[in-house]
Amino acid sequence: MKPGVSSERAIILAPTGRDASVAAALIREAGYYANLCTDLAGLMHEIEGGAGLAVIADEAIKTADLRRLVNWLNDQPSWSDFPIVLLTRQGGGPERNPDAMRLGQILGNVTFIERPFHPTTLVSIVGSAVRARRRQYQTRSILEDLTESESLLQTAMDAGHLGALELHLPHFELEASSTCKSYFGRRGGEQFTYEDLLEAVHPDDRARRLAIVQETIDTGRDYRIEYRVIWPDGSHHWVDVRARAVRRPDGGIKSLVGVCSDITARKTAEIERETLLAQLAVERTALAELSATLEQRVEQRTADLMQEVTARERVQDQLRQSQKMEAIGQLTGGVAHDFNNLLMAVMGNLDLLRKRMPEDPRLRRLVDGALQGAERGASLTQRLLAFARQQDLRAVPVDLGALVRDMSELLERSLGPRITLRFDIPDGLPAACVDTNQLELAVLNLAINARDAMPDGGVIEIRLAAWQAKNDQAKNDQTKSDPALRPGNYLKLSVVDSGTGMSPDVLKRAIEPFFSSKPVGKGTGLGLSMVHGLAVQLGGALQLSSAVGKGTTAVLVLPVATALPAVESPAPAAEKVKRSAVILLVDDDPLIAMSTMEMLEDLGHRVIGASSGQHALDILRSDQEIDLMMTDHVMPGMTGIELVAASRKVRPDLPVLLATGYAELPDGIQVDLPRLAKPYHQDQLRERLDQLLGQGTRQHTAAASADSLATPSTLSPSP
Structure with missing residues (x-):
């Protein structure tokens, strides 16, 4: 088969995953041919039809019956060395994987590529294999020519171009035919003695010839030798002499009888072939050196592509x-x-x-x-909602340094006398966008966890520092940005202990809800979950690093606020409250609606119930007097927020109270509606209603609520 599409194509066997399609696409884009097969039988069918190389995933043949493939490889002609590229898993190279080493020894000419592989590596190796295969085809063509020449020569010798000779022992008397004499440069009628034969042998071959003759005389083995002869005209030739011992009746060797032939043409061809093979060997050495250079470059790049890969992983x-x-x-x-x-x-x-x-x-x-x-x-x-990032947060600009310092007395009382508390809080840090109460609870949780990790006492250090998240962090940055963090300015609040630390398995599951490394009854497993949920809901992250026996560092990454901390304004003067009001109660849960209605009526209010947002809108469009609407948020068909927006078109001045324990609100919307977190007591309900039903506040509250429905949040990480 001449080199071409079939003889140079790459046959790919990778039946699982996308390796086969990806490899085929890369090989074809590089200008080579590629065929896919689904099993080992298909691979053998394609190879036997002609191919340049095979690309095989190790899992496809690791447990397969390779006898057919191995037999085919072993039966290759001398010119052929079929290349195989073996795709292994990461860390599955022959140096570390006995199975890969075994496959390499069985299959012969194998190049290993660990997955995931770089496209350049695959294309380079495939290109090298195809070029090597082309040279093999060239060698085959040359060898075929040589074989044909040798075949013609052998045919000629079989037709009678053989010289006969007999060497009589023990006096070494030689009888030679005319054809035999011609192979030593003598004419048929000339005398040709054994001494003449010895004289004609090339000086460099005489010792070897005499040794073989003596071995035949001593052992009786067949005599066979090829050596150079010098004709009387000074030209050099090659002869092939073969003989067998003829014994006397007593068993002694009488003579050596055989034939000789002129093999100058064949020897010349062999020399030329050896020269060509030597040239090919030089080229192969050069190719190997080039490949080694490329491998060194790949290794260098890999030593450089690995830190980045590790970071990406x-x-x-x-x-x-x-x-x-x-x-x-x-x-x-x-x-x-x-x-x-x-x-x-x-x-x-x-x-x-x-x-x-x-x-x-x-x-x-x-x-x-x-x-x-x-x-x-x-x-x-509330802890579950904190983990789920659905708690009701009041995120405002806060001076974290002041907040942590103000917590020192509470922390010292909570941690006990065996714990030393240290602070590293620089001046001049920007404000963070946080919920004060929830953040204090989070810091307290982290501090108590640190205390529990130091049963014999120790030091807990609370640090505060500014930090900026960029698109590409430095390679040696051990606090590389969480993938959920947007580029911007942040503050890092770190709680560091020197306690027992966590194993990698425990660290990996540390923020999962209800997972705890503490003894049964010593914790709910929601502390770190709540802290993680709070950090993410605020637009930040919780970063944990720990090692057994070396302590733990918990880092709260919190977004910097774009506004300054609000100045506390004096509490508003008490206002006269309308004690009996008509309240529209909207809730799709009959059990909640009944309980809330009972509490409202017990407070002296008249209640109109609605089981859905659409039902409530129908009531609002009527002439029914309504002083306040109290609605749940999560309802089928129409949420509480959507109901409030629709109600503004009907009764723009109506006060609204959003009663929900679920804080998952539309993206980009900061809702300033008065809210009452579920579950609540009747006293909390009365207090909230008194605020909303106060005389003179209704119009202000309604306007603020309407504006807030379309106002995007202004508290976000700085760009």
Whole structure:
């Protein structure tokens, strides 16, 4: 087969994943041919039809029956050395993988590429293999020509171009035919003795010839030798002499009888072939040196492409973990929302029951115990919502340095006398955009975790520093940006301990909800989950680094606020409250609606119920007097926010109270509606209604609420 499409194509066997299609596309883009096959039988069919090389994924042949392939490789003609490129997994090269070493030994001419591979590496190796295969085809053509010449020569000798000779022992008397004499440069009628033969042998071949003759005489083995002869005219020739011992009756050797032939043409061809092969060897050496140079360059680039790959893998791991936490967070948020609704009904009914039950101390203890359990459940749902990044946050510009310093007394009381607390807080840091109460709780959580990691006491250091997230962090930056962080200005609040530290497996799961390395009963496993959720909901991140026996560093990355911290304004003067009002209550959950209606009516208000946003709009469009609308947010068909926006077109001055424990609001919208977090007590409901129903505040509140529905958040990381 002449070199061409079939003989130079790359046959690719990688039945799993996208390796086959990717490799084929790269090879074709480089100007070479590539065919795909799905199994080893298909590969063999393609190879036997003609190919330049094979690209094989190791998993496709690691456990396969390779006898057909190995037999084909072993049966290759002398000119052929079929190249194979073996794709291994990362870390699966022959130096570290016995299976890869075994395959290399079995298959012969194998080049290993570890996946994921660089396109340049694959194309370079394929190009080298194709060029080497072309040279093999050229060698085949030359060898075919030589073989044909040798075949013609052999045919001529079989037709009678052989010289006969007999050497009589022990006196070495030679008898030679005319053809034999002609091969030594003598004419048929000339005398040709054994001494003449010895004289004709090339000086460099005489010792070797005599040794073989003596070995035949001593052992009786067949005599066979090729050597050079010098004719009387000085020309050099080659003869092939073969003989067999003829024995006397007593077993002694009588003579050596054989034939000789002129093999000058063949020898000349062989010499030329050896010269060509030597040239090919030189070229192969040069190619190997070039390949080595390329490998050195690839290794150098790899030593340089690896730090970046490691960093990319770290970011990809962070992204996968972030996606995992996102999925868990969505599930957790939904569960917490439903649990909040149940607690709302329980707490509301218990509040009313406690007000109306007889003065029985035992009954009061039972109701108080039930309320305490419900409040603990409410605290748990708040932690779950914090992890799910769906808690109700009031993010404002805050001086973190002042906040942490103000917490020092609380922290010292919480940590105990065996813990030394140190601060590293420079002056002049910008304000951060945070929820003060939630951040204080997060810092306290981190400090208590650090204390628990140092049972024998130790030092906890709280640091504060400015930091900027860029698109491409420095390669040696150990705090490389979380993939969820946008470029911008941040503050890093670090809590550092010298405690027991965490193993890699524990560190990887540290922020998962309900996962805790503490003994049973010593923690809920929601502390770090809540801190992580708070940081992400604020637009930042929680970064953990730890090593067993070397302590833990927890870093809260918080966005810098674009506005200055607000100056506290004096509390507004108490206003006269309308104690009896008509309230439109909108909630799709009948249990919540019934409980809330009972609490409102117990406070002296008249309640109109609506089970959906559309139902509420129908009531608002009527002539019914309404003093305030109280609505849930998460409802089917129309959310509370959408209901408020639609209600502004009907009753623009109507005060609205958003009652929800679920803070997942539309992106880009900062809602300043008055809110009441579920679950709540009747006292909290009364206080919020008193604020909204105060005389003279209704119009201001309504206007502010309407504006807030379309106002994007202005508290975000600095560009």
